[in-house]
Each structure stands twice: as structure tokens, then as C-alpha cells.
Amino acid sequence: MVVRVLVVDDQAMVRAGLRLLLEHEDDLDVVGEAADGREAVAQARRHRPDVILMDIRMPVMDGLEATRRILENDDGARVLVLTTFGLDEYVFEALRIGASGFVLKDERPEQLLAAVRIVAGGEALLSPSITRQVIGHFARSRLRPRPREVDDLTERELDVLRLITRGLSNAEIGSELFISETTVKTHVTRVLQKLGLRDRAQAIVMAYQTGLFEHGS
Numbered sequence: 001m002v003v004r005v006l007v008v009d010d011q012a013m014v015r016a017g018l019r020l021l022l023e024h025e026d027d028l029d030v031v032g033e034a035a036d037g038r039e040a041v042a043q044a045r046r047h048r049p050d051v052i053l054m055d056i057r058m059p060v061m062d063g064l065e066a067t068r069r070i071l072e073n074d075d076g077a078r079v080l081v082l083t084t085f086g087l088d089e090y091v092f093e094a095l096r097i098g099a100s101g102f103v104l105k106d107e108r109p110e111q112l113l114a115a116v117r118i119v120a121g122g123e124a125l126l127s128p129s130i131t132r133q134v135i136g137h138f139a140r141s142r143l144r145p146r147p148r149e150v151d152d153l154t155e156r157e158l159d160v161l162r163l164i165t166r167g168l169s170n171a172e173i174g175s176e177l178f179i180s181e182t183t184v185k186t187h188v189t190r191v192l193q194k195l196g197l198r199d200r201a202q203a204i205v206m207a208y209q210t211g212l213f214e215h216g217s
Helices: 013-022 039-047 063-073 089-097 110-122 129-139 148-152 157-167 171-175 181-195 200-210
Strands: 003-008 026-032 051-054 077-085 101-104
Touching: 003 013, 003 039, 013 026, 013 110, 026 039, 026 110, 039 063, 039 089, 051 063, 051 110, 063 077, 063 089, 063 148, 077 089, 077 157, 089 101, 089 200, 101 110, 148 181, 157 171, 157 181, 157 200, 171 181, 181 200
Parallel strands: 003 026, 003 051, 051 077, 077 101
Antiparallel strands: none
């Protein structure tokens, strides 16, 4: 399977570098580029990419608003935020509204390639500790009441959600709970559906903002 990627950044040289890196891989294909958020929305609607590499700070329309509009138009889109700073409020907001993770612009090329593949596979890029640091740092200043839908989760689904919040992959959750990875995927899907969330990133944001698993709960 070839992953179709849209590259969004206001710097032409950054876009060119990302295109060169991505198209060197047999399983990745750059289907379009955009220099601002408005172009990104139009290109995403036209090409329906699997993954959008999204810069945050851009003219005309920033990456946050572009992410919101793209995800409203296409439930299957996966946004991977490109940022210079890890502890960035814009990054947190992007994760809150549905971005699947973020990559620092000074990361090694192989880490960016791995991130694209992880997100394209339906996982959220949550394992790196810095991602959870971003969520933890900003979520606790925006506390929200616990959604009533949490009460509809079974004990096993709560266990899975707790481990998602810790950043564990499906395989790691399966090992922790002594269940198959296929069973984990089923539980993850049900958790997200019951809570009305797009993906694991939003699940972690919700858990932090509501203090769901704090104080031994």
C-alpha cells in the first residue's frame, strides 16, 4: 500500500526537502503541496491524502484552522503536525481537535518517515514522551467535567483507555492485559465510538482534561 501525503508549509525549501525525503521511499507518495492553510484545505479536498504534514504557523490561514476544516470534511484524514517547538499551545489545540500527533522539524529523517507510517496505519503518534508532556502541560489548565459517556464503558474498555492514556500501542496493551492485538483493536474502536472521539490523541486529551485516571480513579 502506498501512503498518499500532502505537504503543507509556508517555506518552499522546507516543502521541497520533505518531498525529496518522502518520495525516496517506495511506499510514500507526495500527491500535493500547499503554502498556507487555505491551499491545504483545497488540496486535501482535491487529493484526499492519507496523511497531511501540517505546519502550524502560516499566513492567510494557520494550520490549526486548516486542520479543523480538513477533519470536518474528511473523517479518514490523518494530520501530522510539523512544529519547531514542542511545548506549543497550538500543537495542543491541534491534538485536541483531532490531529494524530506531531513531529519536531529538527527530528531525524527516519523519525519523520516512521511517524508518517504510524499515522497512516491508523495509530496516533503518542509514544514519544514529549507528546504526552504537551498534552499534560496544557490540558490541566483547561479542566472539563468528565463526559457522561464514560459511564457506558465496560471495565475492560476502561482498562484499555487507561493504557491508551499511558501511550501504549495495541501490542503493548495486549501484552499488559493478556489479550490479543485484534481484541485490543476492537476495544479501542468501541471506546472511541462511545466517547465520540476521532482517535487516541483525543482520548488522551480527554483523560487529562477530566482527570479521569488521577487519584487512583
